[in-house]
Each structure stands twice: as C-alpha cells, then as structure tokens.
Amino acid sequence: MDNAKYLKTIVIDKLIENEATVYEDVTIDESRLNLFLNGEKAISMMCIPMDQDAHAIGFLMSENVITSIDDIEELIVSEDGLRVDVKAKIDENSLQNLYKEKTLVSGCGGGITGNIEGSLExxxxxxxxxxxxETISDEIKIFYRESELYNLTGCVHKAMVYLLDGTTVTAEDIGRHNAIDKAVGKCKIKRLDTTKSILFVSGRLSSEMVTKAVMHRIPIIVSRTAPTYLGVQTAHKHGITLIGFARGRKMNLYTHGGRIDV
Incomplete structure (x- = not known):
C-alpha cells in the first residue's frame, strides 16, 4: 500500500534535554469525505481518504441504515476520493434517527451516531x-506491531477483525469509529462471516465502539486499554465479550467471559 499520499511533511522544533533541533516530521493529511445516499447528502466525515467504499458500507450498516450488502445497488467513489455515492434500499427510520440525534461520540475524530441507548432493538x-x-495475546501483538501509518505518524487508530479461520482484515484512520467501519466494511464487501470473529481496536472501549460490534454481531471485542462504564453496560446487555488491558499474557474480562476457553 502506498501510504505516502496520506502524509504531509512538516518542520518542527524537537526538544531533547533542553536542546532544540529543527526536525522534519510527517503527519496525517485528514480530509472531509462526503457521503451521498440515493442522490441526497447524508453526512460528512473527517477521515483518511482510503478504503472509502468500505467506510461507507461499514458506517451505513453500523447505523442500521442498510441491513445487508445486498441492499446496495451501486457505489461510486469520486476521482478525488472525497465523495461516495451510494444507491441502496434503506431503512428510512434509521436514517431519520441519525439526522435527528447526531450524537457527538467520544471516539477520536468526533464521530456521529444515531444509535443512542434504546433506539434500536x-x-x-x-x-x-x-x-x-493465547490467540488473543498473539494477535494483539501482531495488531500493534503491523501498523504502518501509526509507526510513521503516531496519530492514527487501527481496527482488525480476526475471523474463525485465522484470516485478519485491518483498517486505519484518524478516528477509532472510522477504523472499525472500514474494517467491517471490508469484511462485508468480501462477504466474510463476522458472527464468529474478534474485533481488535486501539484506544478505549467506549459505548459506541461496543455498539458497532453489537450491530455487526461480532461476539468479542478486545483492546489493550480500558472500557468506559457505559461500554461495559452495553456489552453486558447485548451479550458481547468485552476484554480490556490485553497485554502480554494478561487481560481483563469485563463481560461474558465464558467465550474465553481456559
């Protein structure tokens, strides 16, 4: 993958033990992606302009606006990569709920969700x-080691879906919610079964991160950091195994730990 096109070079002062040195560094070039649904603008999202088709599909399915990849008749990404047009059979109630609620979530990048508590059954x-x-411990090491954009910039998040046969599908973005949408969207495009999978995410496990696992029927979600209280409550309510502080051979099982075969 050519990641150079997503980077911008900047000049900084690097301070080491009270001595400043002029230093050339790189950072992520975030962009505004405009999503159009059946000819009408649905939403704009700040993101890295990569995997836009997967991003659109994952987001729309996370919000229950579309329920299946088969609902999509056409998907077109513009030449500049900043617009996605989707023609699809949609759930109008979920779409209107997204417009009505527009809850600013705690995920980095200021994500928006209409999936407020109790809005969907x-x-x-x-x-x-x-x-x-051991699978979780081994995979989370790989998850953090093989993160090219993070290693280059230190300012992106990553999501990975680990499937039953050992296949992994990954995505990176400035927002944790975007990364999850992209990773799951890639799975949907490939028609991979996520009902027996593990979702690895960087950063804290807040309620909207858990809700995405709920929406895609992903039974286990893992991070090496902590969950929020509402994240734990959401996982408990919906039957999701929530694992935090997964580091080395240690991990905290917050909900439904019976899926971890010990």
Missing part, C-alpha cells in the same frame, strides 16, 4: 463461539 448475542486466550 438488537437480539442478545448467544453465539457459542470460543477462543483461546
């Missing part, structure tokens, strides 16, 4: 899918 996740703790 999602069945409790009762899957018997289990995973060894």
């Amino acid at each position: 999602i069945p409790f996740n009762q899957t018997a899918f289990k995973v060894k703790p």
